[in-house]
Amino acid sequence: MADGPTINTIAERAGVSIASVSRVLNGLPTRQETVRKVMAAADELGYVRNAVARSLKSRRTHQVAFAMADVGNPAYLAMLREIQPVLKAAGYRLVLHSTDAVAADEIDVLHSLGERYVDGLIMSPLRVTEAHLRMLATARAPVVIIGSVPEGTRVDNVRADSRTGVRLAIDHLYALGRRRIAMINGPLDTVPGAARGAAYREALHDLGLPYDESLVQIGDFYRPEGARAVAALLDRVPDVDALMCANDLIALGALDVLRAAGKRVPEDVAVVGMDDTDLAAASWPSLTSVSLGSAERGKAAAELLLERLRGDAGEPRVVTVPPRLAVRASTAGPDYDRRQSGYDGEGSGK
Amino acid sequence: MADGPTINTIAERAGVSIASVSRVLNGLPTRQETVRKVMAAADELGYVRNAVARSLKSRRTHQVAFAMADVGNPAYLAMLREIQPVLKAAGYRLVLHSTDAVAADEIDVLHSLGERYVDGLIMSPLRVTEAHLRMLATARAPVVIIGSVPEGTRVDNVRADSRTGVRLAIDHLYALGRRRIAMINGPLDTVPGAARGAAYREALHDLGLPYDESLVQIGDFYRPEGARAVAALLDRVPDVDALMCANDLIALGALDVLRAAGKRVPEDVAVVGMDDTDLAAASWPSLTSVSLGSAERGKAAAELLLERLRGDAGEPRVVTVPPRLAVRASTAGPDYDRRQSGYDGEGSGK
């Protein structure tokens, strides 16, 4: 763990100036002989360029951060899988931050932007506080937010359309004849919680269904909390016939509880999740879920950020990704599953 | 996104020298009046310390990296949840790298150590190549490896005891009367794959069971690959009565396939996973799994790293965390589950 060699060490060893070393290392035109000597010396010494020093001078780190609210949520992983290659191809290293939806940690990440440790940031905050907005307004490097921000916030922004998403799901449940459709939501002070809650109410209204307080249960966006919320709901409203869950983790928790309670899915209770994560397709029964385009949003965010990093000034941009309903067994029944399983010889139809 | 103020800007504004500014900012003894002026100026200007410059001088970044082979595997998340707070409490910011078990990416992370962007690294490589070992030998900052490394590698190392772990599982299956116990493993050129494969063979031998090639199926450490492997095995050996899966994701894939094939778990086939992740307890039927102490390993790794960061020289240390078998329904049956379940109980209409 000895102190590493610097360009000075190499210069001495090779008998040239540090400027020549730097040139060779950066591939600038240099005499062959010099190149050879420098390379040889660098090799022998096991030289690794000190990126900190280089960044101080160049004002670029070639690093970009992605701050995830919940590393355990596959929706973020789907984003990550799109973001990573885009940035990598452009020569950036991606560093991840796990904020666990803690506002203070998110602010800290935003703060670290000012510290110049990364050239840009993609972040997906669950809550957007005044502090967030202040930091964003004064950010000294490009930021892209995945998720909605208040009107007028001057920041690039890739959003899902949960309103349409929820509507797709509710309409689907309605078409299946469900009339006692409950909503299992996350905290209402989060961006998605608020949006999805409002969308639920609106969708019911447009279908002429009454909005019934007792059909709404607030928990949190994790599986155990989702399970608890559903258990509470079942206690209160035993004859509920459909659950609109604010994300897939909640929906998985719902399936756990329904199974334990002896309810059949979807015969007794239909279940819809949101985000259409890998887990939705893999669950049993497979889970109908509203895709909010996690992958597309990740990709769009990475591309927006890259444009800024390339020096694009210009007005903040808002990209909205359309939702899509992935129908599976938890609403359409096991037959549906069988039809999808790869053997379907019926072929045409759609 | 204007260029940020530096201590020079502040010094001018406050009418003092940059040295004084630095002192105030670092809380060194300074006259009250000076402190006031500096703080005021810094505040007004929205000063944020340039961490790159600071690091160049101080040779510390206060950042630590954790390179995860598979962000989607909850076993790594369990480590992360332990690592994060330990490091944070010691004043380090944790940055995550997702290497997807690609050796080149892992080498790149190791390389970035030399670039001085982080003060230390925790990493959990699936494969340990010559290149890894070379980089480790010349690493210029502390590294802790989670997972086994070849004897004699001079690096701090927190390992699981998969050998004992596999034995616990096989003994358990044997005690339940299973005799045709298959092994669904990941690639044999990975550290865990090799260890678990060998341990399986050994455990069978010690029980006096024959080692049957056709009972071993190699796939990969992910759910879909696990499912495929199990499907292939079922084709070949329809009367298998137990599956020892090399991790929980494989085991979940196994449950998927067994269900689709109409096999009852555990009546027809018992299933054991490894890592005892959240998913094991949450699956249906709940999954018996060998805990390899992911959380404990994460914590130990973080603590070892901290000691090194505090300047501990001394010999490389090896910590081994003992395994533990978590018995659940996938081997012990639904009765077991009912006894354990938190969701059921009286009351909801069953």
Add this chain to the structure above:
DNA sequence: TTGTAGGCGTTATCAG
């Protein structure tokens, strides 16, 4: 083509 020198923003050592 090569070398000298200045500067990136901080910290830290010395005199005042």
Add this chain to the structure above:
DNA sequence: CTGATAACGCCTACAA
């Protein structure tokens, strides 16, 4: 207590 000033390791005019 404070202010010059010299590093930290690298890049890059500018000169030679």
